[in-house]
Amino acid sequence: MQLTRRTQSVRHQLAAASCALLGATAARGQDTGGVAPEVQAGDWSVDSALAYYHEDGRIQAIEPVVDVSKAFSAGQLLGLKLTADSLSGASPNGALPSNKAQTFASPSGTSLSPVAASGKAAHPYTVLPGQLPEDPDYHDQRVAAALSWDQPLTRLTQMSAGSKLSYEDDFFSASVNASIAHDFNEKNTTASLEVNGEFDTINPIGGTPVPLSDYLLFDKTSGNEHKNGAGVLLGLTQVITAQWVAELNLTADRFTGYLTDPYKIISVIDPVGNTTGYLYEHRPDERTRRSVYLENRVGWSRASVALSLRYMTDDWRVHSETVQLTPRWWMAARTQFLEPTFRWYHQSAAYFYTPWLSNTDTEVGYASSDQRLAAFDAVTYGLKYGIKIDDARQELSLRIEYYQQRQTDRMAAPATLEGLDLYPGVRAILVQVGWHF
Amino acid sequence: MAETNSPIARSVTAEDRPGDLLAVCFQALGGPCEVLLATADRSLALELGTLAAQEAWRIEQKFSRYRDDSVVAGIHSQRGRMITVDPETASLLDFAEQCYRISDGLFDITSGVLRKVWHFDGSDRVPGVSEVARVLPLVGFTKLGWNSPQLLLPVGMELDFGGFGKEYAVDRVYELLAARRTGSFLVNLGGDLRANHPPPSGRWQIGIERPETDRQAALLLELEHGALATSGDAKRFLLKDGVRYGHVLDPRTGWPVPGAPRSVTVAASSCTEAGLVSTLALLHGAHAGEFLSEQGLRYWVLE
Numbered sequence: 001m002q003l004t005r006r007t008q009s010v011r012h013q014l015a016a017a018s019c020a021l022l023g024a025t026a027a028r029g030q031d032t033g034g035v036a037p038e039v040q041a042g043d044w045s046v047d048s049a050l051a052y053y054h055e056d057g058r059i060q061a062i063e064p065v066v067d068v069s070k071a072f073s074a075g076q077l078l079g080l081k082l083t084a085d086s087l088s089g090a091s092p093n094g095a096l097p098s099n100k101a102q103t104f105a106s107p108s109g110t111s112l113s114p115v116a117a118s119g120k121a122a123h124p125y126t127v128l129p130g131q132l133p134e135d136p137d138y139h140d141q142r143v144a145a146a147l148s149w150d151q152p153l154t155r156l157t158q159m160s161a162g163s164k165l166s167y168e169d170d171f172f173s174a175s176v177n178a179s180i181a182h183d184f185n186e187k188n189t190t191a192s193l194e195v196n197g198e199f200d201t202i203n204p205i206g207g208t209p210v211p212l213s214d215y216l217l218f219d220k221t222s223g224n225e226h227k228n229g230a231g232v233l234l235g236l237t238q239v240i241t242a243q244w245v246a247e248l249n250l251t252a253d254r255f256t257g258y259l260t261d262p263y264k265i266i267s268v269i270d271p272v273g274n275t276t277g278y279l280y281e282h283r284p285d286e287r288t289r290r291s292v293y294l295e296n297r298v299g300w301s302r303a304s305v306a307l308s309l310r311y312m313t314d315d316w317r318v319h320s321e322t323v324q325l326t327p328r329w330w331m332a333a334r335t336q337f338l339e340p341t342f343r344w345y346h347q348s349a350a351y352f353y354t355p356w357l358s359n360t361d362t363e364v365g366y367a368s369s370d371q372r373l374a375a376f377d378a379v380t381y382g383l384k385y386g387i388k389i390d391d392a393r394q395e396l397s398l399r400i401e402y403y404q405q406r407q408t409d410r411m412a413a414p415a416t417l418e419g420l421d422l423y424p425g426v427r428a429i430l431v432q433v434g435w436h437f
Numbered sequence: 438m439a440e441t442n443s444p445i446a447r448s449v450t451a452e453d454r455p456g457d458l459l460a461v462c463f464q465a466l467g468g469p470c471e472v473l474l475a476t477a478d479r480s481l482a483l484e485l486g487t488l489a490a491q492e493a494w495r496i497e498q499k500f501s502r503y504r505d506d507s508v509v510a511g512i513h514s515q516r517g518r519m520i521t522v523d524p525e526t527a528s529l530l531d532f533a534e535q536c537y538r539i540s541d542g543l544f545d546i547t548s549g550v551l552r553k554v555w556h557f558d559g560s561d562r563v564p565g566v567s568e569v570a571r572v573l574p575l576v577g578f579t580k581l582g583w584n585s586p587q588l589l590l591p592v593g594m595e596l597d598f599g600g601f602g603k604e605y606a607v608d609r610v611y612e613l614l615a616a617r618r619t620g621s622f623l624v625n626l627g628g629d630l631r632a633n634h635p636p637p638s639g640r641w642q643i644g645i646e647r648p649e650t651d652r653q654a655a656l657l658l659e660l661e662h663g664a665l666a667t668s669g670d671a672k673r674f675l676l677k678d679g680v681r682y683g684h685v686l687d688p689r690t691g692w693p694v695p696g697a698p699r700s701v702t703v704a705a706s707s708c709t710e711a712g713l714v715s716t717l718a719l720l721h722g723a724h725a726g727e728f729l730s731e732q733g734l735r736y737w738v739l740e
Contacts (some may be wrong), residue, residue: 010539011705011714011732017535018710021528022608155524155585186535242706335620 020186051432059089077150091138094264094369108206110218142168156183173200192235204262211282227257249293266369273414281368289314320347341382349375375409397434456638461486465493468627475621496606527586537578543720548688549597557684561677569691604712631664666712669700685719696723704735
């Protein structure tokens with residue numbers, strides 16, 4: 001305490017004390033640069049958005065979201081968020097391009113014929129030589145609802161609890177979370193702890209394939225699979241100066257159960273690159289991840305900037321780094337803003353990732369050719385524009401993002417596959433319109 | 438303006454001001470108050486102005502030492518007993534405690550009891566040394582039993598939030614309006630003010646009262662955004678044998694701080710902070726200028 005007084009001017013301490021008295025909403029809120037409209041007790045606040053996502057030549061998705069909050073007089077907050085997702089398009093099935101045409105069954109199919117044994121229409125698809133095998137008829141609908149409750153316990157302590165349910169054609173997820181946060185140091189420091197749990201049921205369309213079994217045997221079992229997870233998050237937020245807030249989060253989580261993708265296969269090729277068959281993929285039934293996240297937010301009267309870094313590692317040996325820079329400029333007496341985003345991401349491959357299997361491999365433990373487990377770099381460039389209307393009671397926003405992913409660490413292609421694009425990467429754009437009122 | 442328990446004035450009026458501004462005016466916290474808005478929408482201005490006025494009246498009614506129905510009066514009626522205060526009062530008491538520590542005891546909300554012997558009415562009735570010595574033991578924040586949210590006010594002691602009450606009200610009214618409006622506005626409660634953005638004309642023009650006369654502005658300041666608070670003895674002093682006794686009392690001695698300037702105006706990001714710094718400057722007496730220059734804020738001193 002004595003040291004503090006000698007090294008800081010009286011004014012700095014008074015500023016901190018005043019901030020503590022007035023609630024320092026600007027420094028501690030999510031929106032350092034903005035005049036975030038407060039939710040007054042009794043008010044409903046609604047955040048809605050509609051996003052359109054399109055991957056070049058692959059899937060597209062439409063996602064409406066509505067997020068409603070209601071504040072109560074003692075500082076409690078009730079939140080309800082509804083999300084719907086509709087995905088369609090072409091999705092890679094994990095197999096490699098070949099110099100010959102390839103035919104695959106749809107997920108519900110049990111043979112390559114157009115009529116399934118069960119009488120359901122199957123949709124086998126043929127892929128031309130050189131093309132990346134993709135299921136052209138991929139579609140998925142998802143509906144999710146999340147409920148949350150924030151409750152101040154004392155002047156300095158707050159707890160919150162929430163739960164979320166999510167339904168898809170072949171997947172059901174239920175999760176719960178609870179957290180507690182405490183302010184110290186005249187509200188300049190906040191420490192928080194969150195625990196969460198997730199319980200998922202997977203019912204793959206067409207049944208669960210036996211891992212690493214021959215694709216063309218269509219050896220599948222019916223019935224549900226399960227995966228469960230538990231996680232913990234430790235957070236520390238610190239007001240460093242009146243303009244600068246830093247946040248550090250440490251997380252750890254562990255999932256067990258069915259973690260394999262039931263629709264993905266891996267091409268088996270001979271030494272010159274001809275495809276001799278396909279096997280269903282197989283992932284471990286346990287995954288533990290840890291991450292460190294550091295974010296700095298600095299706000300001035302007309303601009304703000306957030307810089308964040310995340311390092312994540314797991315026992316599948318996927319290590320990733322993310323760097324994101326998001327400045328924001330306010331214009332026209334703070335009624336409009338422009339916010340570009342730059343994000344750079346790199347990950348290393350899971351130890352069992354392999355773009356193909358060799359027909360000379362005798363023992364295969366775990367294997368997956370899912371691009372999302374490969375080593376890759378990704379960049380995102382985005383721009384968001386927002387405008388306050390109806391005398392600042394409402395806000396409209398438009399966000400456009402361009403995402404590009406490029407696989408690194410490529411294995412040398414065998415003879416007959418030379419010249420083929422085995423690692424096509426991903427390019428996608430996102431357009432999102434938002435309305436807050 | 439010691440009006441005990443008269444119903445708080447309920448009228449809020451709107452008038453045009455040069456520079457495409459609308460002003461909503463009302464009486465609160467012992468003086469004229471106004472909210473200046475850069476809008477042509479009169480009904481919106483009245484709506485926001487009424488919100489502002491209601492918040493100012495709420496704070497006045499809650500913390501005024503002149504009212505029998507205030508929370509402060511309630512605390513005074515329970516001296517010698519442990520009571521629980523509401524969260525807002527608790528925040529203000531915590532704040533007062535921090536200011537007491539930061540200022541090494543110069544800022545003390547228990548010093549109001551010195552008014553029993555000091556009456557700043559421009560006369561020459563200066564108290565004697567023994568009179569002051571008798572009252573001094575009743576001053577001292579550390580003598581309060583304050584352990585949030587429980588308070589024990591010893592018999593004979595008093596609490597007075599006047600030292601930052603008006604500035605706190607400015608900040609509260611400001612937050613209320615800022616949550617509803619991003620167009621430019623300025624909140625002015627009796628000379629303590631805060632603005633969010635510059636008005637259409639480019640700058641807010643502020644006049645700071647000269648201590649001697651209350652008509653002519655001594656200082657014309659231009660403000661883009663932020664808060665201004667003024668502490669001073671514009672009208673309250675004692676004059677005896679040519680010595681002017683300013684109304685700023687040092688709570689550690691019970692006597693006025695010598696050499697205090699007539700008025701100090703400080704600009705800061707919040708009115709509470711500006712008000713505290715200007716009050717502390719006065720409490721530094723002859724060293725006010727030195728204290729102010731160390732703080733790194735803009736300030737104006739009238740001797």
